[in-house]
Amino acid sequence: MTRISLFLLLFWINLSVLAQDSVMYKPNQIRNFKLVPLPAIASNPANGWLFGIAPSATWRMGEAESTHLSNLVGNLLYTTKKQWLISSRSNIFLADDSWILVGDWRFFITSQPTFGLGSSSPNEPMENPNQPGVWWGEQQMDYNWVRFYETVLKRISDSKFYLGIGYHLDIYSKIENFIDDEVNQELTFSNDFYNQTKGFTSNKNTLSGITLNAVMENRDLAVSPYETNFALISYKINPEFLGSNQTSSTLLLDYRHYFPLNENRKRHLLALWGYGNFLVSGELPYMALPSIGYDMFGRSGRGYSQGRFRGESMVYSEAEYRFPLQKNKDTFGGTVFVNAASFGSKMTNENLFDKINPGYGLGFRVMINKVNRTTISADYGFGQKGNSGFYLNINESF
Template sequence: MNRITIFLLFFWISSPILAQDTIVYKSNQIRDFKLIPLPAIASNPANGWLFGIAPSATWRMGNPERTHLSNLVGNLLYTTKKQWLISSRSNIFLADDNWILVGDWRYFITSQPTFGLGSSTPNSPQENPNQPGVWWGEQQMDYNWVRFYETVLKRISSSKFYLGVGYHLDIYSKIDNFMDAEVTKELTFSNDYYNQRKGINLDKNTVSGITLNAVMENRDLAVSPYETNFALISFKINPEFLGSNQSSSTLLLDYRHYFPLSQTRKRHLLAVWSYGNFLVSGHLPYMALPSIGYDMFGRAGRGYSQGRFRGENMVYSEAEYRFPLQKNKETFGGTVFVNAASFGSKLTKENLFAKINPGYGLGFRVMINKENRTTISADYGFGQKGNSGFYLNINESF
């Protein structure tokens, strides 16, 4: 279900802003700028046909020997259902990696199915046996979504550790729940039931908060790492005086490790990812609860559609084996992966790990810039109960 067929006509532009033989580096000087515009045509059941561009850019803000590669991925898509999907996500390292700026900006006029809370939700819509009068399974939602996330991190001395703060804003508006025409039952939608129980507005939801962040950035290249690791701890406070519907707090944990399996071909590696998102206090609107595929770049949960599982608490893990497909070149590569997710919900009384939803799949890689490791990735994932999907992205999944 929700299979996506995507056709891309792509080309790339490699145009360094500064001469390659420059040997004097000024602070925060832009170097090695590369832009990859990707005209995109796509189709899926939720959006119909999509048309637009999906550009990706990489550059350095200082001496390449001491400054990580910065990157930005954008989307500007319009659909035959009169929807707009506009986003910009960035990870910018200033000179000598002294500061990191992390941005996630979105404006969506869109729709998406939701299935209720927990890991046990079925595919097809039906009445929830544990909550009579409430829908369980696929329910369609139209909504507008504005997101503005910006985090500033300061390096601690010359270490790999950073501390910082961020401002995170999500606004969900014009929320409309509906079912397919052939469904005749009149039951309460999962979104409405949850928000009514928590005393949250049904038409517009706002989550506005400050994050306290600790990061270890030890990857050799953030966009497509070959080795070492990355860790993030983010505690978010969403007070009412900043505009949130209700006060709440959340904890996000993210750890990634990369194990080279060959010293001569570092593209031959094992990558592992663990991710947890937990509601610590208060209440979040239904749409803002932890959900599959809602990490920053939307890469978690291959094998399931975005938003397929949702709950107050979430734990996710993934392992991926990456390998080159050519003996002496790095252009083509492949991958096989497995993942698993579990969701808990106090409202449905389902505990974390009571049910685990696994996924697995394989993928193909085309490295279009070896220096910056810019890669086109195409994956097909399989989940349980007939769930599956095709995923086409820029760079590795994590």
């Protein structure tokens, strides 16, 4: 696979750099490369338990004083729900942070429950009172998902601001809907009803587009920040001539801020996250609508399963208090968090903030590499109406 080849390439480049440490570094030359080929054991409500390998790599493309650590996280996982999840996600900073390359590549053979649109959908399957003949509540979906996202960002002078362009492709195929055999009503699935109403096919959809991006990157370390902030504005245009089923456009807003509470122990901090995703024009297929847990690393909405809420517009916020558990060391840490999400849907006549779904929880952290702050995180989150979940991951949630 391409991801494995990339890791091997980086590994051999690192060996050559170490062998020639007396030679002056050139701009954008890989240095201080560290690969952690972790066996992966993870968990979340959408996938159950996940087993496989999750290699994590960090390196620098320039001097430490002027260049952020680059990072790449890969996954080759099989789950207790008989899913295959293969992915590679990267943030690469060239020398002096002059360019940032952001990648998100995925191939999933997977499944997931969906519950219909908006913030008011119930847990248990039932007929939608606002859409007679249509399921509302939990419905299972099997599908394949191919994603290729790659964004190039150029630094503006010596500032913390970047402008760039990206190509984003999502292909959802072999979509099959089903429901508990004990439920005998013959109703139309939410995915089928929405796609048929909007003029999409039900079993395969493609979204292919160009993004225009503005970024402020002011974090000290992207994977586990201790201070400052990050902001993203991304406007995506999905024209039919690039392969999209229908022409559409979306707007994504992402802001994160980190407040150290103790200058001598910067791991003791308050982290805030605001996230919005909006359909601006045209129509999106059901699977491509804004949904909880579909940020780049799938960390939003702890307390609910991925895909639990979905709509044409989404607003999400989270606050997390992070703290060390040792007096003089940073190996062990803890966290408590609260979050809230709201979804709007024209199809169900539900506006943003008509209903807000809160979540909360606590977590435990083990820092396995203090230089690049590689951390194993374990969280338990609680949502409304009995929703909850255990989350085991690499690095901080945001």
